[in-house]
Amino acid sequence: MLRATPVRARCWRRAATTLALALIGCASARELPRPSRALEVTAGGELWRFPSGARLYFVPDSSAPLVQVDARYPVGSADDPPGAAGMAHLVEHLLGVITPAGDERALKRRFAARSLYHNAHTSRDETHFLTTALAGEFAELLALEVTRLTAGCDALSEEAFLREREVVRNELRQRGDDPGAELHARLDAAIYPKGHPYHAAIGGDDVQLASVTREDACAFIRRHYTPARALFVVAGDVDPALVQEEAARRLAKLTGEPGPARAEVTAPALGGRTVELALASGHPSASLVFPLPPRFTDDALAVDLFTDLIEDLLDELALDEPVIRDVDVYVAGGKRAPMFVMQIEVEAPAQLAAARALLWRAVDGAFASLAGEATARSERLMMRKRVDVLRRVEPLALRGGALADYLEAPPGYGGYPGELAALEALARVDVYDVARRRFARAQAATVLATPTQRGGPPRAALGYRPPPHDDAVLEEGLSLADVAGALELRRGHNMADRTRELRLANGMRVLLMPSAALPLVELGLLFNVGDVDAPPELPALASVVARTILPDVAGQRSLEDFYRAGGRLDVRVDAETTEFRVHGLAAHQDHLIAGLAVFTARGVFEDAQVAAILRRIEREVTEPRTAAALAARHALNRAVFGASHPYGLRHDPTPAQLAEVDLATLRAFKRAHYRAANATLVMAGRFDPAIAEAHIRAHFERPSLETRLERWHDEAPALPRRRAALDRGEAAHVARVDGGATQTTLRIVARPHRAVDERHAARLVAVALLNSAVGRVRSYLGASYGVYAGLAGDVGPSAITIGGEVDSARAGEALVELRRVLEELPRADALELGFSVARRAVLRDLLAGASDSSQVADQLGVIARHGLPLDYHDRLAREVARLRVDDVRALLRDELDPRELRILLQGPRAAVAAAYRVAAIKDVAWVL
Numbered sequence: 061m062l063r064a065t066p067v068r069a070r071c072w073r074r075a076a077t078t079l080a081l082a083l084i085g086c087a088s089a090r091e092l093p094r095p096s097r098a099l100e101v102t103a104g105g106e107l108w109r110f111p112s113g114a115r116l117y118f119v120p121d122s123s124a125p126l127v128q129v130d131a132r133y134p135v136g137s138a139d140d141p142p143g144a145a146g147m148a149h150l151v152e153h154l155l156g157v158i159t160p161a162g163d164e165r166a167l168k169r170r171f172a173a174r175s176l177y178h179n180a181h182t183s184r185d186e187t188h189f190l191t192t193a194l195a196g197e198f199a200e201l202l203a204l205e206v207t208r209l210t211a212g213c214d215a216l217s218e219e220a221f222l223r224e225r226e227v228v229r230n231e232l233r234q235r236g237d238d239p240g241a242e243l244h245a246r247l248d249a250a251i252y253p254k255g256h257p258y259h260a261a262i263g264g265d266d267v268q269l270a271s272v273t274r275e276d277a278c279a280f281i282r283r284h285y286t287p288a289r290a291l292f293v294v295a296g297d298v299d300p301a302l303v304q305e306e307a308a309r310r311l312a313k314l315t316g317e318p319g320p321a322r323a324e325v326t327a328p329a330l331g332g333r334t335v336e337l338a339l340a341s342g343h344p345s346a347s348l349v350f351p352l353p354p355r356f357t358d359d360a361l362a363v364d365l366f367t368d369l370i371e372d373l374l375d376e377l378a379l380d381e382p383v384i385r386d387v388d389v390y391v392a393g394g395k396r397a398p399m400f401v402m403q404i405e406v407e408a409p410a411q412l413a414a415a416r417a418l419l420w421r422a423v424d425g426a427f428a429s430l431a432g433e434a435t436a437r438s439e440r441l442m443m444r445k446r447v448d449v450l451r452r453v454e455p456l457a458l459r460g461g462a463l464a465d466y467l468e469a470p471p472g473y474g475g476y477p478g479e480l481a482a483l484e485a486l487a488r489v490d491v492y493d494v495a496r497r498r499f500a501r502a503q504a505a506t507v508l509a510t511p512t513q514r515g516g517p518p519r520a521a522l523g524y525r526p527p528p529h530d531d532a533v534l535e536e537g538l539s540l541a542d543v544a545g546a547l548e549l550r551r552g553h554n555m556a557d558r559t560r561e562l563r564l565a566n567g568m569r570v571l572l573m574p575s576a577a578l579p580l581v582e583l584g585l586l587f588n589v590g591d592v593d594a595p596p597e598l599p600a601l602a603s604v605v606a607r608t609i610l611p612d613v614a615g616q617r618s619l620e621d622f623y624r625a626g627g628r629l630d631v632r633v634d635a636e637t638t639e640f641r642v643h644g645l646a647a648h649q650d651h652l653i654a655g656l657a658v659f660t661a662r663g664v665f666e667d668a669q670v671a672a673i674l675r676r677i678e679r680e681v682t683e684p685r686t687a688a689a690l691a692a693r694h695a696l697n698r699a700v701f702g703a704s705h706p707y708g709l710r711h712d713p714t715p716a717q718l719a720e721v722d723l724a725t726l727r728a729f730k731r732a733h734y735r736a737a738n739a740t741l742v743m744a745g746r747f748d749p750a751i752a753e754a755h756i757r758a759h760f761e762r763p764s765l766e767t768r769l770e771r772w773h774d775e776a777p778a779l780p781r782r783r784a785a786l787d788r789g790e791a792a793h794v795a796r797v798d799g800g801a802t803q804t805t806l807r808i809v810a811r812p813h814r815a816v817d818e819r820h821a822a823r824l825v826a827v828a829l830l831n832s833a834v835g836r837v838r839s840y841l842g843a844s845y846g847v848y849a850g851l852a853g854d855v856g857p858s859a860i861t862i863g864g865e866v867d868s869a870r871a872g873e874a875l876v877e878l879r880r881v882l883e884e885l886p887r888a889d890a891l892e893l894g895f896s897v898a899r900r901a902v903l904r905d906l907l908a909g910a911s912d913s914s915q916v917a918d919q920l921g922v923i924a925r926h927g928l929p930l931d932y933h934d935r936l937a938r939e940v941a942r943l944r945v946d947d948v949r950a951l952l953r954d955e956l957d958p959r960e961l962r963i964l965l966q967g968p969r970a971a972v973a974a975a976y977r978v979a980a981i982k983d984v985a986w987v988l
Contacts (some may be wrong), residue, residue: 092758093751097647099446100579105463106300108307112314113288116307117467119295121456123577125907126176127296129201130460131189131208134322135284137264138184138257138394144272146228146264147280149182153224154277155189155208155285156180158215166220167208172832173897174200176904177457184258184394188464192457194904195297199306202292206310209290213278221274226842229270229520230867232263233802240388242339247507248392250335251349251399257325258393270520287314291467293460327351327397330505337509341685341800343385346415347403347507348423350499355395356469362494365441366426367400373422373429374402379672383407383414385679407679409510416506423499430492440623441491447580447626447644454578454912555919556931560749564761567737571920571930572752573744575913579646581745582913583653585660586924589733590636590854592706597720599713603633604677604721605729606640608670615658618759622655624648629659634854635707637925643914646746650755657759660734665726674718681712685800692796692805692966695987699791699962700809700859707857736760740924744916791985793976796966804871804967804975806847807863808878811960815858816926821902821939822951827851827860828898829891829948833881834862841877843870855925860955863964868971872978875965879958879979886952895945906937 105119140147156168163170171178171191178191189208191201235241245261252258292311294303330349353359367389374387386405391398402422404415453462555573562570594601611619625648630641640660644652680686694711701707713721741760743752798805813823830849837847847864862882866874885891919933929935963981965972976984 092650092754095647095649095748095751099645099647101450105295107467108304108311110287110307110311110314112311112316113286113318114290114292114311114314115467116292116294116303116311117463118298118300118303119293119459119463120298120300121295121459121577122297123575124456125195125297126456127193127195127198127201127294127298128456128460129191129193129198129205130293130464131205132291132293132461132464133187133285133289134185135187135289136183136185136394137260137262138325138396139284140260140264141276141280144268144276145260146232146269147272147277148187148284149263150225150228150269150272151277151280151284152180152182152187152189153228154216154221155281157220157224158208158211159217159220160207160211160215167204167211170204171201173900174204176901176907182262184262185396186464188461190457190460194907198294198296198298198302202294202306202310205292206314209285209287210314213274213281216274216278218274221277223839223842225269225272227838227845228264229266230803230838230843230865231845232261232266232269233867235263240342243337243342243345243509244390244392246337246339246509247347247349247401250337250507251328251330251505252393253328256328257323258397267520284319286316286319287311288316288318291464293463293467295456295459295463325394325396327393327399330503332502333505335505335507337507338512339509340511342509342511343405343407343683344409344412344511345403345405345509346412346419347401347509348416348419349392349505349507350400350503352391352398352400352498354397355465359494359498361445362491363400363498365445365491366430366495366499368441368444369426369429370402370422373425374404374419377418377422378676379669381418382672382675383411384418386676412508412510416508420501427492427495427499430495440626443624443626443645443648444628445626447628450578450580450645451643451914454580455914456912554931554934555916556929556934559920559930561930562753562756564736564757566761567735568760569740569924570753570756571740571742571924572747572749573742573916573920574747574749575744575916577746578912579746580913581644581646581649581652581743581747582917583642583656584742584917584921585640585656586740586742586921587638587734588636588738588855589638590634591710592635592856593733594729596709598717598725599709599711600633601713601721601725601729602638602733604674604713604718605726606631606633606638607677608665608673608726609659609663609730610666610669611655611658612662612664615654615662618651618654618658621648621651622658625651625655627652627655629656635710636855639921641917649745649747649752653752653755654759661736661760663730663734665723665730667723670721670723670726674721677713678715678718682715685798688796688798688966689805691988692794692798692964695791695794695796695985696807696809696962696964699794699964699985700812701857705857742917742920742924744920745913791987792962793981793984794962794964795972795976795984795986796964796988797969797972797986798966799968801967802868803865804868804965804971805863806866806871806874806878806975807861807964808882809852809862809962809964810860810955811957812853812857812859813955815853815855816922816928819947819951821936821943822947823851823860823955824902824936825895825898825940825943826948826951826955828901829894829952830860830862830885832894832897833885834878836881837864837866837874837877841870841873843867843874847874847878868967871965871967871971871975875963875975875979875981879961882956882961883958886949886956891949892945895943895948898948899940899943902940903937906933906940 105117107115107117109115135148137146137148156171157166159166168178174197175191175193178189180187180189182188189205191205193201248261249259292307328351330351352363371389374389378384378387383406384404385407388401388403388405390401392401393399402419404418406412406415453459558575559571559573562572564570589602591600591602598604622644625644627642627644627648632639632641640656642652642656681690690712697710698708703709741756743756813819827849834847834849837844844864844866847862847866849860849862851858852861853859862878888894922928923930923932965975976982
């Protein structure tokens with residue numbers, strides 16, 4: 061459906077109001093208690109160095125019974141050997157499939173048995189492995205990371221090498237389907253000349269990767285993966301004495317060569333160049349590219365603030381200028397020689413000159429804004445940057461990467477939480493002067509890109525076929541002993557013990573849960589209204605309303621305070637719910653609450669901005685690739701839920717239907733559905749509940765809200781929600797052509813069920829079990845970068861879904877394998893083992909909720925959406941712990957009945973037809 065759009069600085073330019081109007085928004089709040097404005101970050105760590113050069117950094121955090129173990133190596137795509145673009149990325153994958161001597165299990169299987177989550181990523185400058193687990197798993201995780209470092213290439217079989225090389229090539233093809241990814245890769249190659257370490261794409265080149273051998277990869281591993289280059293970061297609820305003891309045991313005896321010194325990487329001079337690119341797909345675009353200072357240098361943070369301001373101004377231009385189809389800003393290259401790219405997408409090549417002029421208008425506007433109101437602008441930008449820094453280290457799963465970055469900073473500059481001190485120092489930095497030196501016209505390059513439909517980059521032939529089929533549906537190599545041991549909710553971490561519930565006089569429900577170690581808060585305002593509530597003649601009207609609602613002019617003062625607090629607002633619309641989310645600093649929770657009210661309870665609509673947003677929505681739904689994906693989803697919904705069910709009818713509006721939307725329509729929908737008694741406010745983070753309650757009551761309950769045109773109503777909506785029985789569509793096998801795709805999309809959807817019912821615990825474990833089983837399409841066939849299982853749905857009927865992108869030439873094999881897995885899994889001999897692993901993973905996931913304010917807000921949102929008791933997640937964890945394998949086996953048999961499955965294939969016509977033919981499926985419905 062329609063993509064949710066962040067709402068940021070588009071309101072800064074609104075006309076100034078009179079003092080009387082401005083005071084309306086805050087007069088009643090003058091006597092309210094205020095939180096302390098001090099920014100208190102109580103976090104610190106300890107760094108240990110070992111004779112081999114290896115380092116370990118530990119930061120304690122008792123907010124959740126979890127641990128994060130990360131390993132960072134200074135090797136990335138910039139270190140790829142000539143003619144082997146993608147080597148660093150491939151090696152990242154290979155270091156997960158090694159099988160150490162004396163062990164029958166690949167390393168990633170051992171990580172899967174011990175962790176809640178494990179992954180890895182490669183950038184220009186480094187490779188990073190990250191793992192989240194229960195705190196009690198720390199010693200084993202550190203041991204596994206040392207095994208990854210020391211096992212050597214004897215632990216990598218030729219078969220595992222060939223299969224994983226094919227997986228990486230599948231990843232390249234999958235990402236190559238995205239026109240934006242193609243543009244980014246081509247732009248990098250244009251601004252970083254051939255021979256520059258940042259010239260080639262991070263993921264690699266398909267033709268070059270196809271010629272890489274196992275010995276090539278082994279030589280790369282021996283050269284770059286040495287103890288002297290290893291940095292381990294540990295964060296979580298672990299006794300410091302145990303960390304030191306295990307570090308000494310595992311790391312103190314490591315030996316090895318220091319590894320190669322890093323070559324200097326410098327930014328190429330752009331010198332006012334103009335580059336023209338011919339792309340295979342997408343839309344014409346104009347970009348301005350500016351060289352940036354390396355990270356952790358004197359100018360870096362000042363430039364960060366200036367580029368944030370440019371991003372805001374581009375968002376405003378996108379609403380005002382019809383020529384703009386979309387805008388984008390990002391940092392290209394790597395941290396040692398980054399480039400700032402600002403981009404405008406248009407409909408036709410003839411509009412590129414206008415787009416280029418608008419880009420310079422945004423740059424000039426940023427200079428003018430700083431010169432005209434330097435104090436106010438800088439204050440807003442710095443506050444938002446503080447929020448961004450803290451949010452980067454708040455989630456435990458991301459903290460290791462952030463800490464590893466900060467440890468690379470020069471002494472006295474960065475570090476965690478020293479980065480905040482650097483931000484405070486910006487009060488003494490002349491951002492305007494830094495920007496004037498860094499964003500001069502003579503330093504920028506212009507890139508003009510035009511689609512030509514010439515086809516994508518060269519591809520090599522497939523290089524791997526699986527060995528003869530074995531009969532095991534689940535991965536082997538684990539034992540029940542690997543996953544034994546009780547997982548219990550520790551006292552003090554239960555959600556129900558920490559959550560306070562309020563009911564305002566106007567009927568609005570409020571859930572408050574103080575949590576998290578860092579000074580952040582997250583608020584969510586959920587309404588029981590979604591796209592199924594739209595009239596048939598105006599589908600997805602809820603999405604349109606949510607995106608066009610603007611803050612009330614009378615609340616201008618509150619809005620300015622909201623942005624000064626670093627606040628941002630995001631909107632998400634589902635089938636039956638709409639959620640507005642706000643996050644920012646806990647020290648300004650009062651301003652964040654007021655700002656959320658200004659956007660929602662007192663939100664209004666304005667002709668000019670509504671027209672601009674409707675133009676953007678029309679462009680989104682008519683873009684060929686997006687339109688193809690939306691049409692396929694609509695066809696699948698009809699097949700799953702039935703053509704008469706509200707979910708089957710749900711689809712995006714046509715341009716003609718968008719033309720019928722006016723302010724009266726928007727206001728009527730908002731008055732009918734955006735009501736206090738139809739809403740729940742959730743709040744999580746480090747806040748004082750008494751102060752929060754006072755401000756919530758002041759801004760969401762006060763009588764003055766009744767004076768506005770789009771006013772906040774007390775009573776519940778009078779309009780009944782359309783309900784219909786499930787009527788499974790006749791088309792069980794759906795096919796749709798996407799001629800521009802290089803991969804084929806495969807989706808399998810099970811029979812729908814009620815979203816949260818008495819079998820939900822078994823269903824969560826079944827999905828985790830399925831994720832392991834369907835992973836064979838990747839690990840056994842090598843036909844996909846990833847095929848995954850999940851739960852799809854909102855408040856109403858939901859379903860188990862399985863799918864992903866598969867190589868078009870192997871789509872038939874993948875479909876056959878998936879159907880076989882789904883048929884055999886309930887009766888598989890290995891189900892007991894798979895069940896134990898899956899149950900453990902679900903329990904870990906349920907324990908992870910306390911680690912950051914965003915996750916806590918998500919869990920409170922689940923409680924609010926489904927009308928669940930406050931102790932729901934605690935009880936769910938106990939239900940999962942009590943599950944038996946037969947409970948999950950019965951659910952798999954009921955909900956994955958092969959006769960009830962609905963299948964969608966979308967991709968090149970010949971590939972889709974061949975895939976259904978290979979799977980011996982003849983009753984295929986082709987949809988437009």
